[in-house]
Amino acid sequence: MVPKTFLLYCIITCLPWAVQACTVTIEDEDKTNEFLVTTEDGKSYVDCMGPRKCEKAVIVDCPTIKCGDKEACYQAQILNFTESVLCEGTHACHDADIVLADDN
Numbered sequence: 001m002v003p004k005t006f007l008l009y010c011i012i013t014c015l016p017w018a019v020q021a022c023t024v025t026i027e028d029e030d031k032t033n034e035f036l037v038t039t040e041d042g043k044s045y046v047d048c049m050g051p052r053k054c055e056k057a058v059i060v061d062c063p064t065i066k067c068g069d070k071e072a073c074y075q076a077q078i079l080n081f082t083e084s085v086l087c088e089g090t091h092a093c094h095d096a097d098i099v100l101a102d103d104n
Helices: 004-019
Strands: 023-026 036-038 044-049 057-058 064-068 077-081 084-089 096-101
Touching: 044 077, 064 077
Parallel strands: 044 064, 057 077, 064 084, 077 096
Antiparallel strands: 023 057, 036 044
């Protein structure tokens, strides 16, 4: 039998990870499965590589976002990213709101 204190510790430790799942929404439609890529080494990123691919997207709690090409993340809201945002290309992140996650 597992001690109750251990279970409580696991819940407190793991809950923030469960609550902060990466989401990608475009025009009120969940596009996370289409845009979230996991590499062979287990790292994940949001793939916004292409002209206006993530235009006006709402990207929340994702580690890495790659915006590459003309206006790829134009007017996107990139909120609480934990690692990096790549903005590569003409106006790739023009008028985007980009907010780093708190270090709690």
